[in-house]
Structures are given as C-alpha cells and as structure tokens.
Amino acid sequence: MxxxxxxxxxxxxxxxxxxxxxxxxxxxxxxxxxxxxxxxxxxxxxxxxxxxxxxxxxxxxxxxxxxxxxxxxxxxxxxxxxxxxxxxxxxxxxxxxxxxxxxxxxxxxxxxxxxxxxxxxxxxxxxxxxxxxxxxxxxxxxxxxxxxxxxxxxxxxxxxxxxxxxxxxxxxxxVMIDTLYQNIERIVAPDFWNQFELETQNYIILTLHRPSNVDEEKSLINLLQGIDKMTDDKKVIFPIHPRTKAILGETNLVLKNILFVEPQGYLNFMYLIKNSFAVITDSGGISEETTILGIPCFTMRNNTERPETLNIGTNTLVGTSIEKLEKKFTEFLNIGKIKAGIPALxxxxxxxxxxxxxxxx
Missing domain, CATH: 3.40.50.2000 (Glycogen Phosphorylase B;)
Known part of the structure; x- marks a missing residue:
C-alpha cells in the first residue's frame, strides 16, 4: 500500500x-x-x-x-x-x-x-x-x-x-494525544523562562488567532486590556500569531501582565502548557491537550467541535466577550479546578x- x-x-x-x-x-x-x-x-x-x-x-x-x-x-x-x-x-x-x-x-x-x-x-x-x-x-x-x-x-x-x-x-x-504522550518526557522550558522569572502555576498561557477575536484592531486591544487587568498578579505569556501581530501593527499597548513572545515550537509550548496556572485560547486543539494535562482551559468561542473537552475534560466555553471571560474566570478562582477525566481511547x-x-x- x-x-x-x-x-x-x-x-x-x-x-x-x-x-x-x-x-x-x-x-x-x-x-x-x-x-x-x-x-x-x-x-x-x-x-x-x-x-x-x-x-x-x-x-x-x-x-x-x-x-x-x-x-x-x-x-x-x-x-x-x-x-x-x-x-x-x-x-x-x-x-x-x-x-x-x-x-x-x-x-x-x-x-x-x-x-x-x-x-x-x-x-x-x-x-x-x-x-x-x-x-x-x-x-x-x-x-x-x-x-x-x-x-x-x-x-x-x-x-x-x-x-x-x-x-x-x-x-x-x-492522534494529537499520541504525539503528546510520545513527547511528554522531552518537553523543555523556553529560553525566556528564567528571563521572565516563570514558575510552575504562576503564569497563564494566551493564544488568539480566530477572526472573531483578532480581525478588528479596536476589539482586540479591548480584549487584551481586559485580560491584562483580569489576571491580577499572574503573568500572561502570549505567543503571538504572525497574523495577530500584523493586525496590532505599531499599536503602543501598555500592558502590565501580558508578555508577547514569538510562536513556540512544540516541545517548548507543551512545557508552558503543562506548567501553567490556566490557558485562555480560541484554539480547538489546545483544549484537547489541556484535558490530558489537567490544566483549566477557557475557550474564547461560542461553540466547539470538541464537546468531549467540555463534558469530560477541563475546557470551559466563554464566548468572545471580555465580560463573559471575566465572569467564568472569577468563578474558577473562587471554586478551583473542576473534576475532569480523559475521553475514551x-x-x-x-x-x-x-x-x-x-x-x-
């Protein structure tokens, strides 16, 4: 064959x-x-x-x-x-x-x-x-x-x-989980780990790339400013997608917690996910990986093609507004991690x- x-x-x-x-x-x-x-x-x-x-x-x-x-x-x-x-x-x-x-x-x-x-x-x-x-x-x-x-x-x-x-x-x-299991012992901290003084569970991972979240500059800035304020004393590592970076252009954003970094390789990114406090994303695949790693995930979409990450895993749908994200994130801070499992197979x-x-x- x-x-x-x-x-x-x-x-x-x-x-x-x-x-x-x-x-x-x-x-x-x-x-x-x-x-x-x-x-x-x-x-x-x-x-x-x-x-x-x-x-x-x-x-x-x-x-x-x-x-x-x-x-x-x-x-x-x-x-x-x-x-x-x-x-x-x-x-x-x-x-x-x-x-x-x-x-x-x-x-x-x-x-x-x-x-x-x-x-x-x-x-x-x-x-x-x-x-x-x-x-x-x-x-x-x-x-x-x-x-x-x-x-x-x-x-x-x-x-x-x-x-x-x-x-x-x-x-x-x-198969995404196959790759995770095959490489979990190989993951490694990125070069900026010490530079940013990162420690296990003292930071949040942010990824955004979907048009509904990043295509309009003003709403993207509003979203980033809201996340920056919402996360209080936690650093937010944002591997910025080239498309998102282009939309922000030369905008002079003043952010206290959000740190912009280049897109990460697989081994560095999985290390960041595994050791994070939580993940905020609009990706579908990341919610699968956080489910396996037991990391709370907040998905900034109104729907997901991976309902098992909601029903069994650690994922929470929060829509596309900063207000809904703040509400769900505050509930998480008050209640703590939800009990989650791993989907069949x-x-x-x-x-x-x-x-x-x-x-x-």
Whole structure:
C-alpha cells in the first residue's frame, strides 16, 4: 500500500508525526506499506512549520508545494493545482489527510477526482458554525472521504447523521494525544523562562488567532486590556500569531501582565502548557491537550467541535466577550479546578489503530 500523507499547517504536523511512526513500525515488521509526505506550504513561517518537523522527528517532506498565503480561494486553488501535479507524478493507493485546514479539503478533492481513495483523520467533528472556514472544510472533506477515523463517539454519530455507512467509520482515538504522550518526557522550558522569572502555576498561557477575536484592531486591544487587568498578579505569556501581530501593527499597548513572545515550537509550548496556572485560547486543539494535562482551559468561542473537552475534560466555553471571560474566570478562582477525566481511547495508540485498519482494506 502506497500512502500519500498531506500536511499543511501546525496542527497537521503534530497529527502526522505518530502516524508516520506507526507506519515505520509496521515496515520493520515486514508489512507492505510505504508513504510519501507532502507539505503544502500553507504554514511557511519556520516557527509554525519547520520547527515541528525537527522536534517531532518527522522525515523531511518528499515534496513541498510552497503555496504560502492568500485568500481562502487563492490558497485552496493553489494547493489543488500543485497537488494535482504531485499525484500525477507520484501515483499512490491512498491519500491521507488530517484535521480541517485548507490543505485537508483541497487535497481530498484532488485525490477523489483522480479516483484515489481518501482517509480522513479527525473526521466527523462539527462546531455547527458554518461561518468558520474550518467547518466548511470538514463538511466538504467528509462528503467525499472513503475511510473515516474519529476522535470520539460524538464525531462518529455526526457522520452517521450525515449518511455515512457505519462500516466506513472507525473510532480510533486522538492522534494529537499520541504525539503528546510520545513527547511528554522531552518537553523543555523556553529560553525566556528564567528571563521572565516563570514558575510552575504562576503564569497563564494566551493564544488568539480566530477572526472573531483578532480581525478588528479596536476589539482586540479591548480584549487584551481586559485580560491584562483580569489576571491580577499572574503573568500572561502570549505567543503571538504572525497574523495577530500584523493586525496590532505599531499599536503602543501598555500592558502590565501580558508578555508577547514569538510562536513556540512544540516541545517548548507543551512545557508552558503543562506548567501553567490556566490557558485562555480560541484554539480547538489546545483544549484537547489541556484535558490530558489537567490544566483549566477557557475557550474564547461560542461553540466547539470538541464537546468531549467540555463534558469530560477541563475546557470551559466563554464566548468572545471580555465580560463573559471575566465572569467564568472569577468563578474558577473562587471554586478551583473542576473534576475532569480523559475521553475514551485517548490513550496514545490511535495512530497504531489507524494503520492496522488501513492494512486490512
């Protein structure tokens, strides 16, 4: 079996790392399986792409499509044109896509138009919010996928409601968590740890990148000022996304607690998460990692495609206003950590299950 694995953005790199390890393990056992790794170039900043390949021991991509940035349509179109040529030059039996970025949808469409089977890892997750570009990517990808690998029973149920045959849906667990378990002993403090006098549980991690939170400069500044005031004596480490940094531009913000740092590599970022007091984010994936690490997480969105992080884990939805965040954060300070657990099959073996299943197809 020849598999082409597609990666395009930071979350993709974290998800493909254990899948590649699972394939390599099967190769040592004599299985007839090989892979070709294609990096679309959707994230091209070194701290958002190259660093993850190095830290997670992901092999150098066989091909980098180098599509870079652009509008949703421009980027998707560029990926499709480049990936079509890639598949024509390097035929395969299966294209494996992960997550919900533009690369995921674009490469799935190209593969199916060339009559190549598609496997979607992290299939079936839904926020119910079609204003999110990722939600459109999920729906389109799942409408043409052949093999669906899900992180939860909820995601599997979403697919069956969508009309997908149960026999094609495989609840395998969470490959993001595979990567976390495989690297938890390797995480390391960033260079600024001593400079900022950070100690375990004496700081908060902040990440923001979604349009609803960062696209309008005035509301972003208001949000940052509110978080700065709300966190009292706790430092707030903010690895600022290049897009968010560009929106702030030359704004001369005076903040007491928020410290701006560059985007972090995986090992440094997981160290920061593991040792934090709490996390404030608008990311979906981070709420999965905080659930495993037992760190309180406040998600600045009105919905989530990962309800298990709310029902079982440490995640709390707080909407997009500073007032709602302040209310929920104050409740947390008064009540303390909520009792949380770990979702089913988030045991570090999802990737092995995926490859076992594919070898039987």
């Amino acid at each position: 020849k598999i082409t694995i597609v990666a395009g953005a930071r979350p993709n790199f974290i998800k493909i790392a254990p899948i590649i390890k699972a394939i390599e393990k099967k190769q040592t056992e004599g299985a007839a399986i090989s892979f070709r790794l294609v990096h679309t170039g959707q994230h091209y900043d070194k701290n958002l792409s190259d660093t993850f390949f190095e830290e997670l021991n992901i092999p150098k991509p066989n091909s980098n499509l180098e599509v870079k940035s652009g509008s949703q349509a421009e980027q998707t179109g560029a990926i499709m044109v480049a990936f079509e040529k890639e598949l024509q030059q390097n035929p395969c039996d299966l294209v494996l896509v992960v997550g919900d970025v533009n690369s995921t949808m674009a490469c799935a469409i190209v593969a199916k138009k060339q009559n190549i089977k598609v496997a979607h890892v992290e299939a079936g997750i839904r926020s119910g919010d079609r204003t999110m570009p990722e939600e459109i990517n999920r729906i389109v990808t799942d409408s043409i996928t052949d093999y669906f690998f899900t992180t939860s029973e909820t995601a599997s149920d979403n697919l069956m409601k969508f009309g997908i045959e149960k026999s094609n849906i495989h609840f395998v667990g969470n 988030w045991d570090g073996k999802a990737s092995e299950r995926i490859i076992e299943i594919l070898l039987k197809k």
